[in-house]
Amino acid sequence: MNTNLTTDRPTFVTHLECSMTGERYEADQLHNLSRVGRPLLVRYDLDGVKAAVSRDTIAARETDLWRWRELLPVRKSASIVSLGEIETPLVPIPASGGANVLVKDEGRLPTGSFKARGLVMAVAMARELGVTRIAMPTNGNAGAALAAYASRCGIETIILAPQETPEINIREMALQGARVYRVNGQIDDCGAIVGKGAAEGRWFDFSTLKEPYRIEGKKTMGLELAAQMGWELPDAIFYPTGGGTGLIGMWKAFDELEKLGWIGAKRPRMFAVQATGCAPIVRAFEKGVDHAERWENAATVAAGIRVPRAVGDFLILRAVRESGGTALAVDDDAILAAVDACAKRDGVLICPEGGATLAAYRKALGEGLVDAEERVILFNCATGLKYPMPAAGEMLDRNAEIDLASL
């Protein structure tokens, strides 16, 4: 059995700090945003980590997310609520992508999306810190992950989703024990209601980056990539960017790994991918500003990146710029064409947000922002099974003469 879940490990969290001002906050207490309304980042005694474990020690453990315990905030093994957070595979897509393109298939995680990484961590910390009632705005996948982990350990959940959230996501959350409501608005409108209830003390607010631990869970995408690629990072990463927790998290992971001496100074160019129907980060990147204005009338088939306003906007923009990458928008037609090509030619059913990364990669290739020889990772953040697919299935009458040659 998986010893990562049963072996106690030393932990190295020293404190949290405001991502904007650097102000210090105590560890092991409940926190939402910092005093200036910005995300908190967890800091570790990395010298301590370095003295305690080597990258080979970690590589020798079972490969799930919990092998990274020394770089994660959970103090007690008993706080962990696990549904089997396996290391997700890197799948080549030679036909639709190219010879050097790998999809990190996050749809294999519990609840079928990468949201499991953030939520498994945040729920463990909420449990460790005594939270019993959580509310969250979601476009679908985050709410499903929260519902699963929270129900498993008896934490009550209230989830608010935009009206246009796919039916399958609403049903999945409810079946996994959450109380789910649709709201006539976007995810930030849902977030406003959650924030009001939190201010009234009705529940703990689990909005993206409004509690500090989801980012630590998402960080494991960067840690895993490093280990899977032999501690040599890829040349470029295309990441579907809504709230941007994963992009910020990976950037933090690479920094921690370098400080540990487990990787060198080389960084991938980070490509933040959005849809043309909701591209606040792309607009801010192009304007050269640090913060992104709200995107009005957001609309895209890629629901996961339909996020008009991101509280971590400046962190996303900073990582993209520091990396020498860029922010790119692709339209819905390109997204759906990429999903179709990847399924038909490579047999990989990616989600629309994953399709956006493939479309953006092709666009970047065309514009010379990336070279076909470079090693590239595309993040497929969820299983394509959660999204609408084109109708099919002509009827055959078995009682009639079937023209087999025509099949």
Add this chain to the structure above:
Amino acid sequence: MNTNLTTDRPTFVTHLECSMTGERYEADQLHNLSRVGRPLLVRYDLDGVKAAVSRDTIAARETDLWRWRELLPVRKSASIVSLGEIETPLVPIPASGGANVLVKDEGRLPTGSFKARGLVMAVAMARELGVTRIAMPTNGNAGAALAAYASRCGIETIILAPQETPEINIREMALQGARVYRVNGQIDDCGAIVGKGAAEGRWFDFSTLKEPYRIEGKKTMGLELAAQMGWELPDAIFYPTGGGTGLIGMWKAFDELEKLGWIGAKRPRMFAVQATGCAPIVRAFEKGVDHAERWENAATVAAGIRVPRAVGDFLILRAVRESGGTALAVDDDAILAAVDACAKRDGVLICPEGGATLAAYRKALGEGLVDAEERVILFNCATGLKYPMPAAGEMLDRNAEIDLASL
């Protein structure tokens, strides 16, 4: 990167033999059923395997399905068409199952079901042996796996599914490049059409057990279980039984592992689980006969086990009897209640066929066929996301006053 896919390995297939008569057939040739119309089984030089690798050698490899190469039929690494066949996790379900119950969550495999195991192997062999056109009857998941693997390597696929197959499965197959037809009948009616076309030389017939390699792929469920549990098999396995390839495959795997000296003589009791609306194996088991009559008017929410007639019936019945297990049927209400309990209480969204195993386990517990202290594995054969879920999601008007206390 995964060296299991790139390292050539010695292979040990000696021949195939008829599962009924023992008649010998040559390896490395295309085969369907034996001369007497029964499945062929692949045989290995197990002494050769034993001399070439130890269980520790295999345990030290990356954990995907291809670590078992010496016990698999694929000769050339270049024949492998991989979509990332990870080792599936064992997830405890203490609330809905019990302290000693683990779900093997096969929904994490490519295309979201355990059918990937059989089809990844059968497609590799078809490719190795020069097949260019395949047809298959399916209740959904097998067709999806075939479509993905075959499309990836340019093999054409024609898939026939019963009229009542869920829309999501039909669409998934088509999106992954198959030509998909619905037929007004059951899976064996679809199979008759496939058989007719195969007899006319239009395509190769990939029906369950009608080609010999899917069973070798499914066998890896047994191999993995042994490795994951420290080479100590569980006390009981509950397996949702349609065509029964997995049950037959695991039983074969245990036999091979014992001959290799990697496990002892202890076997799990095998519980073949069916739905009361389609229970031909249960009826045959109770009658004490070796073959199962076709089940007329088959009907159950668990589409994967809606199989009125299984060509490997006698192999399923033999394994169940030899193991000291039994064949059990549960009704749709019990299946849906089990799915609901597992999702709400343990946060694991199993499929109806997986729900059938949980319902059957509870029934077996009640009847004293299994003890709460025994270590039990339930097979969840696919992600619950592929199946209908109850409606949910009350509307909130963000422009009105929302009573937060009522949420």
